[in-house]
Amino acid sequence: MRIKTHLNILIDIPREIRDEIYEYAFQTPFNCVTYRCTLSNTYKILPHDPQNDICLSDSSLPALGLLSTCSQLYNEAIISLWKVNSLGLWPADLPFRMGDLGDDTFIHVQSLQVNLDLTDPDDLKWAEMLFLRIGGNSGLRNERNEGESWSDLKKVQINPMRTEEIKMDVKWMQRVSEAMDLRWKSEELFTGMNPDADKSWGLYTRWMELLRRAGTSGNDIYLGDGVKRSVSVNTAWDDWVYWDQNEWLKKSPHGAGVKRMEEVMKDFSETFGGELWANGKLCYKDKERLKRVFELKPVELLGVYPTVSE
Known part of the structure; x- marks a missing residue:
């Protein structure tokens, strides 16, 4: 019998659990993010403190890598990103x-x-x-x-x-x-x-x-x-x-x-x-x-x- 060694998040984990994972991964200190333009004219999504209008990091949220894996993960995860975070501007x-x-x-x-x-x-x-x-x-x-x-x-x-x-x-x-x-x-x-x-x-x-x-x-x-x-x-x-x-x-x-x-x-x-x-x-x-x-x-x-x- 072949033993399954790799977990497929889209097949082996129910959608409700996947949503909980996404929401946990996208949490930020103030539940707020904003966009900042880089020198290469691309945009980063950064954790944001809206009261002080400062970005808490120069690096994008690590979990944003989920958005570039496949279209199904993107369509699921992008909803969770904005469910747990406001856009500050x-x-x-x-x-x-x-x-x-x-x-x-x-x-x-x-x-x-x-x-x-x-x-x-x-x-x-x-x-x-x-x-x-x-x-x-x-x-x-x-x-x-x-x-x-x-x-x-x-x-x-x-x-x-x-x-x-x-x-x-x-x-x-x-x-x-x-x-x-x-x-x-x-x-x-x-x-x-x-x-x-x-x-x-x-x-x-x-x-x-x-x-x-x-x-x-x-x-x-x-x-x-x-x-x-x-x-x-x-x-x-x-x-x-x-x-x-x-x-x-x-x-x-x-x-x-x-x-x-x-x-x-x-x-x-x-x-x-x-x-x-x-x-x-x-x-x-x-x-x-x-x-x-x-x-x-x-x-x-x-x-x-x-x-x-x-």
Whole structure:
């Protein structure tokens, strides 16, 4: 009797087990990957930290070799790659840094993480281009037509406030300061009460209108009925004690307090919809607030009080 010595993954292992193997092989530290172009004008898929916008390695995932073995393994494994990983990018990545990739590259992407810089008007234009590219075919995607770009997309998450790699609290909260300043300027512009206001002060309002269009059916950039929308906010606020929070509020732009900070979160929720997560906690869902993002800690939770000068 001939003894079988080689395991054939496609014959000897059930599909359900094969899928588990693929998913394990494609796992990355942040469940996120991105594309990077090499000097030879080819693209690598690299493990990605979306909060810091850095690639964790210069080498492609070793398991990507599965995609170049045979067509059946490719067709099975590519689904698992994008089942366990989001695609992380900036709005400008698709038309520029990833511009040479064909539209069919993204057919199996199920989750997208988009970093945003609210202070950059160019980012606003590129975000509109990105959402138009994704949402422009949302009707076709909802009909599940084969071969359409982004046909497997199930979730889009925007990251407007990120922790970033530099471990400095002032940097972590800088994004909040920027958003509040932008919001104040938009209010000043549209009330017409500030003689110094100019058209550039309307940037915040334009961002919110863009997010509203992406989250509301009937618009050219609507992401689609079957696509979950999420906002991820990460700040140092929850790690601060009362005195740190209070000191930061004293220096906040235009004397804005916790209420004004929360209004920015409400704006994100009411325009983009879906869920808003802050520091790992679900705070808004379907435009309803479940808990505040910014809560001032009570003094009595402190064990130590600042020294009072005599």
